Amino acid sequence: MSRMGNRAAIGRENRPVLARRARLIDPLRGLDFVGDILAGDGEILAAQTVVEGVPDGCVVIDAAGLVACPGFIDLHAHLREPGYEYKETIASGAAAAARGGFTTLCCMPNTDPPIDSESVVEFVLKRAREAGPVRILPVGCVTRGRMGRELADLEELAAAGAVAFSDDGDPVQDANLMRMALAYSTDLGRPVSNHCQDVHLSGEGVMAEGAVATRLGLPGIPTAAEDAMIARDIALAEATGGRLHLAHLSTSGSVPLLRRAKELGLNVSAEVCPHHLTITDDWALGGQGGEGRSELAYDTSTKVYPPLRSRVDVEALVEALADGTIDCIATDHAPHDRASKEVTYQDAAFGISVLETALGSALQLVHGGLISLPALVGRLTVGPARVLGPGYAALASLAPGTPADIVLFDPEREWTVDVGRFASKGRNTPLDGVRLRGCALAVIADGEMVYLSEELGAANAE
């Protein structure tokens, strides 16, 4: 298991946990039944209809009505460390992850310095060990310094612990360099993830091209900026046999391109973000999708890359997620400090703080009858695990002997998003004050209880 995580034996209290009468969803094995789950010593010890006997010192949780499943895996989070610790640190990001039900996070390399060398990978892993048991898996740069000119030392990065390569935040604009990255990495067992956006087409754009951008007088980003580069990258994956992972899809046009690539048997996978599945560009008008006063327009918390798009795009992405064309949900958690967002829309930084709202947002699809609960859990667990590779499959299972990464969530509990209570330093979300249905109540990472909601803690007090 060493390559899956960064956990060092640093002597935390690690009591066994038994959750009784939960709905157990094991996406890897395709199981879905009501039963008990027992974890201890960093492993799942049992997951069955009834677990007899309670080990000494065990924390027992009455989980009736709750779902127990493998901890969620996020392929795409910006933890800002090193370099932007005023926006987020690995520790605050890990805490936010735990609140949201995530026990594994892949952190993007657009830090300062960027994660383009062994030493920065090691720094990130050291900070991750200090932060606790949430698994932080660094993503290395595709190009040196994220400059888009020459390949980073990809094998060095992989050997140090980088699980994928990406210049996220910036696309690999040079088609030949992208080709080289895909070809060179074929024997490294790691995907190359691209932020698909033709910068000549996106230009100075700050939101989706369309009626809302026209009304607000904001430069638009056409869907073609994304579709054109996805088509290019799929052609390059076909030419090289490389492993391509498409980051944060936002357009309806991406779906048929991805579907065709999969039909051809290419090694292509894709992710989609909760916000692109649930909210649209008209949120920039203020009023969170409803009628807004003019003063509320230009809500900079809606500014994100790729941009929020139309209802047509949202519907196509939801359908593709449900039918499995899109492999997984990733957050693109992009925390920012206040000053980066308390400016004009054009000056504002791109990004949304997503980790703590991802589950509640994604469950809207289940409540709306658009995807089944087990399928959604799969897109948060086994989907991303498969993108990382066969060595990570055990993270998506509740089978005895697999790592004790478990989330207990209540799919029905209603709550109001309050950025003042975020564990993330990033309070930048358009969902502040919005009612969501469904949230994590207890999260176990590597056998350790990293989050226990007050109510569940109180209900099960000894």
Add this chain to the structure above:
Amino acid sequence: MALREILDSSALGSDSLPLRRHLLDLDDYSREELGATLEAAHGMAEVLGRDIKKTPALRGRVIVTLFYEASTRTRISFEEAGKVLSADVINMSASGSSADKGESLLNTGLTLQAMGVDTLVVRHPHSGAPNFLARNLERVSVVNAGDGLHAHPTQALLDLYTVRARLGGQGDNGIEGRKLVIVGDVLHSRVARSNIWGFARMGARVVLCGPPTLMPPDFAGGKAAGDGRGGLASMVEVDTDLDRAVEGADIVMALRLQSERQRGGFLPSIREYIRRWQVNDARLARARPGALVMHPGPMNEGVEISTDLAHGSRSAIEEQVTAGVAVRMAVLYQLNAGERA
């Protein structure tokens, strides 16, 4: 007649209209409020026609014009409007101010609010900058004097006023049922956007004409994300053929063509633009007799509009400028005449 009576007769201060604190765009103006504002501006024009152009309506009020972009007519026009109403008007340019030292727009706004400024007249290159200030300043009225590509509401009001004065008559506001053709770079024009709201709401037929590359993509029939609360496209028609578009027009409004549009790849050449989209005598012959020619200024004579036409009898361009002061007086009066008065 005293100013108070003039304004009372305009219904601007009456209970039938909502109390307005900010003027950000015309998109939240009803037809009634537009009409009342034009009526109030008519009263203000009477004040401007007096020997002594001064009335104490806003004595004791402080107005700051905060301009992050160069401007002559809009700024002077606001300044004159405020001074005729006896407000204290302070002009502030971004260059040479604390903005040059990196002070944020928010902090500049908070600083001015702390000094007791009543009204902030803002011009900014970024769309939505006035909305941003309005959202964050609790004790200041914000007037949009032009923001990015978004809106220039007092320009649209003065255009409406000018048309009403020239084409209106007894029981006819001069706008309803008329055909307005806006020609040129609509994509980058805040004047066009505000005029679409204003003229469409007053019942005019709005036709846009210009290069397809300078039309908003959702107007031109491309794959537009059109399910949001956008709404501008449904208020206009687009015709790229100027000869055809001008047919039967009552008002032809030429927009300024920035020379950088050619360098930006939007146009093959200025020469070809002139050939296809210049508003000139030959083209105006297809419009209704007595049709008006307008331009928000500053003009590139010989490019988007011919010199002869710009200074000819059909041109309302100077009247637009004159109307600007009266309209801005009406706006400043309305925003300051609320419960704080």
